[in-house]
């Protein structure tokens with residue numbers, strides 16, 4: 001090897017110190033990533049472990065009877081599952097049309113100036129603390145909407161008001177995700193439709209909406225996950241802080257999974273000392289986690305299936 | 311330029327009864343025999359806000375002809391083309407001065423519905439833009455929204471055949487239009503435009519995203535389509551204009567009054583052959599002989 005080539009090799013080797021630094025940085029980031037995985041895994045494992053102990057203690061058969069009264073050792077999962085479904089269902093009946101409608105308006109119809117005005121308003125609604133919405137739900141939504149139009153003789157606290165409140169809560173979320181999806185549809189597709197003599201309505205309904213369908217489905221499912229996980233509105237407006245009989249009547253008080261957990265954890269149900277009641281917290285938490293996980297997986301599937309088609 | 315007497319609004323008006331509005335019959339009868347222009351552009355200027363993108367364009371587009379708009383990038387070819395089907399209405403800041411008569415009707419008269427205009431004046435875009443739908447649904451989209459009642463299968467086949475695409479796609483009409491090659495996609499877009507049985511087809515650099523073989527396909531296709539349709543094509547490719555068009559309008563961009571932007575002007579409008587062999591303007595000659603600079 002000539003001298004010149006030797007010098008070049010030395011240059012090409014670069015600085016060992018820099019390479020070492022690179023390795024250290026990489027190590028730090030790996031540790032951070034690993035830590036978040038470990039934390040998540042620990043939480044899930046703890047959930048599973050306590051939940052299994054809980055089911056073992058009270059027996060699987062006891063998960064299917066007579067309502068949710070942890071104080072009396074009655075843990076009917078169906079009661080709070082149905083409560084969650086009723087609240088989520090009503091919530092989505094409110095949030096899907098309102099949110100998607102707002103998204104269509106903002107993305108397709110609103111002039112830029114109006115959109116600039118409306119988007120922050122949507123964000124303000126999204127920023128309302130859920131406890132405020134909870135108060136609003138039982139003090140205004142219940143008498144003015146639920147009692148007046150839906151029930152006639154509703155109780156002061158009921159699942160209906162909680163559902164509508166949750167709907168208002170998730171509407172901005174649905175609107176914002178769906179609007180992003182529709183605005184991502186290239187302008188050239190709209191122009192193609194207009195160029196064929198399509199009006200705005202057919203362009204929106206037949207071109208933009210189908211092209212954005214995966215994002216729109218995702219918006220609805222994310223909204224649903226959020227509705228299922230919502231606690232405060234339900235705890236305030238849904239009633240039934242203690243326990244609840246099995247009922248799907250939205251005019252009556254009821255308990256959701258989140259509401260039940262809140263009541264258990266803050267001791268509103270005076271079960272602090274009761275071991276199996278305390279463990280039921282983990283069990284309900286696990287069910288909630290699985291439900292939300294299932295929805296996320298489902299939304300991923302739908303998005304992929306729809307994409308593949310086109 | 312001969313000023314054409316504006317005729318009373320016929321089928322372009324919003325109040326037209328769609329049920330009796332048969333596309334083919336709706337074209338004015340006299341056009342088949344007279345020399346009358348399909349489009350008569352009179353002293354057209356187009357503005358985006360305060361910016362005048364094109365000024366003082368006067369030209370006439372005749373029936374069953376191919377008219378090419380050529381010129382360097384940014385001279386306003388697309389802008390002018392999009393005036394013919396009121397596509398510029400979609401741009402908030404855009405407005406025009408001057409007149410465009412379509413079969414004698416003032417295209418920008420307040421009673422004229424742009425949607426009715428676009429059903430008669432179709433458009434093929436620079437970048438192929440098939441809908442994310444099946445090949446069949448791409449073609450049937452236009453007729454469907456126009457309330458077409460006849461046999462859709464026949465119409466789709468006819469449009470795809472005219473667009474020289476039928477043989478390549480007949481066995482997979484259910485597949486996505488996006489699964490086709492670029493050249494096929496552009497022919498699908500042409501089929502889509504043909505399916506609404508327009509009077510005129512506007513093409514904005516339809517081959518700019520295609521390879522030479524696909525370009526050849528589309529150019530051959532245009533010669534066939536000329537028998538049934540009036541075609542206006544934008545191209546920055548002079549050879550293409552020379553190969554396919556009957557009439558050519560050469561645009562260029564000149565520094566505007568305020569000296570800050572360049573405004574498009576029509577330099578020359580003439581038979582393509584004369585334009586390329588014996589142009590009357592020096593700027594045209596420089597451009598077509600490649601000495602543009």
Ligand SMILES: Nc1ncnc2c1ncn2[C@@H]1O[C@H](COP(=O)(O)OP(=O)(O)O)[C@@H](O)[C@H]1O
Pocket residue numbers: 358363381382383384385386387388389390401403572574
């Ligand atoms: N939507 C628009 N808003 C503002 N200016 C535009 C718009 N479209 C085109 N222009 C401007 O108008 C001029 C002509 O553009 P265009 O018609 O696209 O030219 P060409 O098709 O000949 O390349 C350019 O200066 C361009 O920047």
Ligand SMILES: [Mg+2]
Pocket residue numbers: 387388389
């Ligand atoms: Mg252009």
